[in-house]
Amino acid sequence: MTGDKPLKILIAADTYPPDVNGASVFCHRLATAMAARGHEVHVVAARASKGPGYVEQRPEATVHRLASHAVPTHPSYRIVFPWDAARDLARIIDDVRPDAVHVQCHYMVGQAAVNQAVKRGIRTIATNHFMPENLDPFLPFPRWFKRIVARNSWRDMGKIMGRADVVTTPTPLAARAMKLHARLDEVLPLSNGIDSSHYELAPGEEVVKDPWPLVLFVGRLAVEKNVDVLLESLTRMKTEPAPHLEVIGGGEQRANLERRAAELGIADRVAFRGHVDDDELRRAYLRADVFCQPGTAELQSLVTLEALSASRPVVLADAMALPHLVDDGGNGYLFTPGDAEDLAGKIDRVLAASDEERAAMGEAGHRKAVFHSAEKTMNTFEALYRGATAQDVLGA
Known part of the structure; x- marks a missing residue:
């Protein structure tokens, strides 16, 4: 994927607007920036309300909304069942045939996207915006059980994101944590960027x-x-x-x-x-x-x-x-x-x-x-989509 030809980019995210959080904002800015560069952008994300999946045409991307379910311990977060995510991501990836798939976490949608993209030999980038400990306030369990959940989540992060061609996270601190707890050998610190x-x-x-x-x-x-x-x-x-x-x-x-x-x-x-x-x-x-x-x-x-x-x-x-x-x-x-x-x-x-x-x-x-220039961040992600390695980026 060298040269300047426009790419088909599929962003797989567990959260996307109208959700309001840092990961959602980043995904929207990423899709907007890539569309402005002439690429065809598709986003796969959980539907924000009850109902069947559907396709939404937005200025920045074609957004594929997946049927989702409420979480009893959180007023707004919604999840896609793993078996539904696997089926839907397989269908969407086969229909879109993206040049690159960019997943935004290792849960439900992200895990399914990694599995389906790697299976088809599609260039895969994985970005982590989330620490397993962030789940603590929403788990109605004792502290000792939450530690087990966090440990297992870190392990799953390593197994799932470790299959991607390149793994990134916004800060050096987060990269060190992922190397330590998720046993990921190479994590590229890459700022979310700001205009x-x-x-x-x-x-x-x-x-x-x-x-x-x-x-x-x-x-x-x-x-x-x-x-x-x-x-x-x-x-x-x-x-x-x-x-x-x-x-x-x-x-x-x-x-x-x-x-x-x-x-x-x-x-x-x-x-x-x-x-x-x-x-x-x-x-x-x-x-x-x-x-x-x-x-x-x-x-x-x-x-x-x-x-x-x-x-x-x-x-x-x-x-x-x-x-x-x-x-x-x-x-x-x-x-x-x-x-x-x-x-x-x-x-x-x-x-x-x-x-x-x-x-x-x-x-x-x-x-x-x-x-933390947004331009620099988006240039780097575009290079990663086209085949650059983490070492290429670090040496640039």
Whole structure:
């Protein structure tokens, strides 16, 4: 698959819009970028509601929706039964006859796609966006049993993704974890990428600021995001006037978090916006004085890259991949995960800085975001589809 001829690319994903999560956003951006380069893109993903499978024509791709089933422990996630996924992926791959298949995780849809693509000798790329431990909040089992589930999931990841021609994941930390726990010999760290220019202030553009300091959180409202710690920190901040918090995103924890804000007496300082469109999200980044990500299960954190692209100082949990996005004291600060007092102090430190100092922090963050260029990421994936190896990419 050399040269410049357009390719047929099939992206197999367990989650895709209208799902809202990092993997879903990445898959949509990947499909959009490849379509813009003239390739024919097909996406296979679970249907977001009850009903039979169907084919959806979207601007970025032909999306093949598979019949799916609700999960009792999660309000929105849906699964495709393995036997259905195997049958449907075999049929779709035979109909589409892709040049490359790109799977996005090793569960249901991803596993079926790897099996069917390898069986037919089709170039296969596997990208992992997920740590098995991310399942913990949704498994109603004791801790010892969850450890067994995680161990088995890591083992399955190695067996399934190890059959692909190239395995990637967004960060070096995740690559090391996959080598250690999934026994994968070669994992290519490849950023999800970000178009930093989209979040920059346009010439002549003005942002209307609130009369109080504004802290921003963006993300799915799930247990592992630890937004409750952020709410608690709001009560401990010393900054005057008292900072407000804007929360963008939805999820199973929203009602609990709204209740907790009321219990803490800060409901009038916390705005739960739910899901917003891309333009409003961009304005929220530019309106904020500091961005906070208290989550402890981030493989890369696209929302943090977006905040850095908007030149916002950041305060992030010292966990998983987040430390890779902060030069402590340069473009923001790390705080001890779960420690509301430490988080409050770090946000206070950002807000106490002069306008010039905060601007310098924002510029440092923007430089870091530019390093994660979407163009570079998409160039690399396109090269992998055409036959490049991980070593080719690392040596480029």
